Every structure is written in structure tokens, then in C-alpha cells.
Amino acid sequence: MSEETxxxxxxxxxxxxxxxxxxxxxxxxxxxxxxxxxxxxxxxQGIVADLQLQLDLExxxxxxxxxxxRGQRQFAVLFSADNINAQKAFTCADAGRSPSTVEPFLVxxxxxxxxxxxxxxxxxxxxxxxxxxx
Numbered sequence: 566m567s568e569e570t571x572x573x574x575x576x577x578x579x580x581x582x583x584x585x586x587x588x589x590x591x592x593x594x595x596x597x598x599x600x601x602x603x604x605x606x607x608x609x610q611g612i613v614a615d616l617q618l619q620l621d622l623e624x625x626x627x628x629x630x631x632x633x634x635r636g637q638r639q640f641a642v643l644f645s646a647d648n649i650n651a652q653k654a655f656t657c658a659d660a661g662r663s664p665s666t667v668e669p670f671l672v673x674x675x676x677x678x679x680x681x682x683x684x685x686x687x688x689x690x691x692x693x694x695x696x697x698x699x
Contacts, residue, residue, distance in 0.1 A: 586679055591647035594679075595620050595629065602683050603631070610687075610696050622647065626654070638695055642670060642686060649677045655689055 586598045600618050607616050615635060621628040626643040640657040655670035671677060671685050690696050 587649055587677070591627075591644075591649065592622050594649060595622070598679055599629070599682060602679055603629075603686060606683050606687050607631075607633075640686070640690060642682075643667070649682065653677075655686075657690070657693060657695075659693070659695075 586594055589598070600620060604616065604618060614633075616631060616633045619628075619630045621630070626645050627647060628641050628643055630639065630641040632639040638657075638659060640655065643654040643656070645652040645654075652672070653670040654667045656667045670689070671681065674681060687696065
């Protein structure tokens with residue numbers, strides 16, 4: 566008599582992981598994930614009732630802009646290309662003035678994530694004392 570080794574079924578193939586939101590095309594990432602996440606972060610602060618966020622994919626650099634407080638507070642994140650890991654700059658202005666400086670934004674990060682972008686924007690606005698007062 567010969568002993569037969571039982572045949573083990575092949576392991577089931579794991580379903581493919583959907584791409585991370587950061588791997589989506591920039592326009593889709595920004596409009597469907599970044600803008601809603603940023604709006605939610607402002608909502609958590611509870612002090613920004615008239616927030617308006619805009620994404621201009623046609624401008625060069627690409628511009629994500631926000632205003633609130635009846636237009637008295639405004640900021641923009643500028644992307645040098647339609648890629649979240651592209652060079653970024655930040656600018657802000659108070660009381661309806663034109664932005665006076667454009668500064669590098671998240672330059673030390675090798676890989677940018679959705680959470681890091683939102684955190685960085687909120688942290689930068691907090692540095693202006695626009696969201697949380699001392």
C-alpha cells in the first residue's frame with residue numbers, strides 16, 4: 566500500500582489593496598480627500614463658521630486657498646506640480662491685505678501624506694494665532 570500525501574489547497578489569493586489616497590491622481594486626491602479633511606479639521610476648531618476652500622488646478626503653481634472671518638483671514642498652499650510630494654509653499658494674509666511672504670512648506674518631508682498636509686496647514690495657522698488664542 567502506498568501512502569498518499571494529502572493535497573493542500575492553494576491559499577486563497579488576497580484581494581488587492583486599494584491604492585492609498587496619496588497615490589490617487591492629484592485632482593482626485595485634492596478634491597475628494599484633502600479639501601474635506603481640511604474642512605473637518607477647521608470644524609473641529611469650532612471657530613470657523615464661514616470657511617471657504619478653493620482648489621485651482623489650472624493655475625501654476627496649483628493653488629489650494631482658504632478664507633474665513635468674512636474674508637479677513639486667508640491662506641494658500643501652492644504646489645509646484647500636480648503631485649503631493651512636489652515642492653510646496655505657504656502664504657497667508659490678515660485683514661484683507663495681500664500676502665507679504667511666500668515661505669517653503671513641509672520641505673523636510675520625503676513623503677507627504679494627507680494627514681501630514683492637514684496637520685501642517687493647521688499648525689501653520691495656529692502659529693499665526695488665528696485658530697487658538699494664547
